[in-house]
Amino acid sequence: MKPDINTFKRMGIPIMCAEKANKLRRIQRVQSALRAGNMQLHATRAIDARVEAVSLVWDDKRKDHSPKCDDDAWDCILYGALPHLDGWEPAEAAGPA
Numbered sequence: 889m890k891p892d893i894n895t896f897k898r899m900g901i902p903i904m905c906a907e908k909a910n911k912l913r914r915i916q917r918v919q920s921a922l923r924a925g926n927m928q929l930h931a932t933r934a935i936d937a938r939v940e941a942v943s944l945v946w947d948d949k950r951k952d953h954s955p956k957c958d959d960d961a962w963d964c965i966l967y968g969a970l971p972h973l974d975g976w977e978p979a980e981a982a983g984p985a
Contacts (some may be wrong), residue, residue: 917973918969918973929949936961941962943957
């Protein structure tokens with residue numbers, strides 16, 4: 889059985905749902921922070937993200953990348969960085985239906 893978010897909360901583990909929408913916008917915000925020097929990636933500890941960044945192949949409309957490309961390291965960076973970028977507010981949590 890897969891634990892849900894309430895299981896983690898009961899255990900005292902600070903966790904919140906990741907925002908899956910607007911991935912391109914999140915990428916742009918992190919990219920801007922990197923270019924402005926407001927965010928940096930460790931030269932050796934973020935090597936997976938560096939490899940992914942140069943190997944992603946985007947579709948013609950730049951809506952998504954090829955499913956054959958790895959993006960796990962960058963997804964971690966995007967989800968982890970978002971709360972620390974200016975103007976971020978968490979989305980409303982969906983309540984029980």
